Amino acid sequence: MLLSAKRMFAALSALAVSAVVACLPGAVEAAPAADGTLLVAEPFTGASADARFRAYGSACLTGAAPGSTPPAGLHPLGACPDGRVGPVPPADGAPYGFLQLTDAGNDRTAAVLFDQALPAEEGVEVTFDQYQYGSTSLPNPADGISFFLVDGSGGLTAPGAFGGSLGYAQKQPDSDPSRPFIPGVDNGYLGIGLDVLGNYFGDWERRGDDCDERSPSGTAFYVPAPGRNMVTVRGPGNGTSGYCFLTATTSNFSTTGPWPSTLPGELHGPLTNMPAGTTPQQAAALLAPSKRTVTVRITPGPNPRVTVAIDFNDGAGSQQVLAFAAPEPVPATYKFGFGASTGLFTDVHLIGDVTVRSLRPLAMLDLAKDTDTERVYRPGDEVEYTYAVTNVTGVPVPDIKVVDDRLTGVTCDSTSLTPAGTDGDSTTCRGTYTVTAADATAGKVTNTAHATGDDDRVVSPDDSVTIKVEAGPGPSPSSPDPSSAGPVPPAEPEPPNLAVTGTSVWRIAAAGGTVLAAGALLILVLRRRANDH
Template identity: 55%
Template sequence: MAAGLLLLAAGAVGLSGTAARAAGALYLTETFTGASADPLFTAYGSACLTGAPPGTLAPGAHPLGGCADGNLVSSPPRDAAPFGFLQLTDASTDQSGAVLFDTPIPATQGLTITFEQWQYGTTTATPAPADGIAFFLVDGDAQLTAPGAFGGSLGYAQKRPDGVPTNPIIPGVVGGYLGIGLDVLGNYFGDWEDRSNGCPADQRSPAGSAFRIPERDKITVRGPADPADPTRGYCFLTSTADNLGVPAATSWPSNLPVTLHGLTATVPVGTAPEQAQALLAPDRRTIEVTITPAPDPQVTVAITGADGIRHQVLAFAAPQPVPDSYKFGFSASTGLFTDVHLIRNVVLESVAPAPILTLTKTSGATAPVRAGDTISYSYQVVNTGLAPVQDLVVDDDKIAAVTCERTTLLAVGDAPDNQTTCHGSYVVTDADAAAGSVTNVAFASADGGGALSAPDDLTVLVMGATPTPDPSATAGAPPGATAQPLPATGAAGTVPLLVAGLTLSAFGTLLTVVARRARSRILGAVDPLVGDREPRRRHG
């Protein structure tokens, strides 16, 4: 988690709809102001944290860390925590960056995501700043490892570079479901570069597929990828453009009440982090995207400028069929034209009251075990959500059947009836002994998968065959002293590490009892730093 939780402004203005979402659960809050971020975010390309010390950016996917020394054009200062940003690109040419949140969000709960974006600092004001930022959703079953094509496709859709027929099409994001482009340059609106390859005629951009000088500053939405071919699909859905549906139209100017692009020309080198934050404040635009719960979700998009007035600018039906869950990402790029692209203060909530589970796994093993021993596991499952859950199941990748003392858990306010204990056992194999340990991963689910816990893994060390003690190991020991074997799995008490002068080497060095590593927290798990949350307000 980034240093510090998001502190939502108590003086937010014009935020209609907050009361309707008050029952929803807070899934995620990430400020991106610190030197680190939630590890569930994976960076791609030029994406980095200005709050962290300068780092080295590997090509492709990499952990989200500090920005490279070269990524400085018009950018905020480095090592700036707690005044940092997620920087997708600086104002250099030919940059592409993204962050990918590779954790599923149940579609049945709906979602509202609010984030702040900055697009400013172009070095190419004439002819134009470029390109823009995309917020996108993909099918939760997709392996989200990279964004789609950059340039006018903004990291979501596909493209054939420069529209040259001999150039191969670069795929869009795999499993793409919805791509909302905050398009300063305007190319995401049109189908040039085969951005609607494979789409029916009624799902193509009214601007057509020929190259044209685009109208700037639109929010344009594109739909799902072809599940079998990520070079097809991503069809035009709607946009904040005038003249949509006008057959004879030849231009589609933006009707946004707030510009996406800011007026800041640059952040001068040597500017202090807090001063840079103040300098950029007028260019902040807060974006809010809401998708109501499946099976027939509706989508709304709103924008709030620096004046704090919220404007809903789009409302439309989400594409069908709807996936069972979503993952999300942000992406941005520059080409011959440039801009700085920044993100801050991401807040992800469910629309419906979300039943959310936590799972804690323990083992009865108090010492390294041997092949043939049985390890007993306990799983403590707690419903931290505001709604009860039914049909609780615990899945363990090493255990065929885990049984629970109860399978219906009430809401968090009905404790202790919101929790239960489940049980399973595993027989250690020769293969485990050869490997030296056995690790298994478990997670809880309920309501047919609508409620999930984080996966939790546990490692128990396994000993091989007991070595024949070296006679010299007991030399000098009192008469009758003998080496004693380690206790069997689950034996109470402590392990006798040294009996009557027996040296440690007689039994090897595998005496660590249990090694445990909790995986990254699940979307929606109660953060121990938060506890019972006060009612939340949004930024203005």
């Protein structure tokens, strides 16, 4: 949806707030995310999900009734097929469903992509539950789950390479130059790998190509993989270049292994079996010990910081496992996705309860106020105002109202707005103001309005309009008399070709001069014709 220049200016102005620094010793910490604005909230428990999430590969909803095998490329997020492998949650499981990236079959690839830009200026916090369990290849579960952010100014229609690249980075399979070099995700900004197997840590298969700083394990192939049970972060990249190693949860950043993980718990969960006949509610209870809740934060600039925290569901609560400087420049907006895959080694990969918030409040509503500002009004005139109210974020906003400081009784076509970019994300409201004698004395009327929503918890920036007012005996000629009863009869047409009477001396003189000039012109024409003969 395209916003008018006026709306766009208001929205951008509302987003411009002073920045904060987080996670530096002695620095001011970012406001709690609960004080920020909720941008996305999708539990993935139902038979359907927010349509802005698009599926790629085998990704599906266990809450939906069984369906056909999803196509290989990008498609709407829908049902899981029959015949899934491993201890997966039962189909038709709503309201106890999950987003299933892969079952425990071999050579699965999957991603879910959120292709709507979300504002980055006030920071962002993303929280989600991840489940990795049920491998058919123990003691080598694989591969892992990635959460990634991309520059929101571009599209997000496909993930990056899978396997050790986890759907974010690039990959030349087995580092074999005869095989195609698979690009990473377009306009990648940050790829966080929840890496059970451990290959995302290393630069084997040309991950991190063209990077000055390489992974501690370099480009060699290791058995076992060098970064088992590790959170590894890779930076910006595009095509087959970049996606450089940034940091990881290891105590050893030298080039000499091993590289032990410093995580205080296991990313991999304990569930190995889903008994036949298990109900969706029972499955959710069985899966609870395998749940790991991940929180990723990026603070506003200057000096933006990234933190990653994980609740291992062991009673210790959420524990920060990484903190580092965010790659700069930070994009103005983000899009995001999740990726997972299996190969010879397998695992079940699930996602649940995704929320995205700004760290500091955003203006969720945009208000554009309008009226006829060319007209000059008089006391008694009624001024008709319109207010276009638009949702500029990714969640619905109920209880829409307009508050105007000069009038009451503003009514709206709709009092609930859908997420930005969808049908129903905007509504028109209307109000009327009667001009007073005091307004004529002032020579103008300026009134200011704002929109509110969600029981006044959401407020738009103000918008003001000024009209001109002059003194007079009654309503201005350009408007009907609001005190008259019934419709105003149409004016009678003027008789054709009749001069207007009662004009001033100057107008009579001008008319006489025109007649004299025309007569002189006629005499000249007649004389010329006589001479010609």
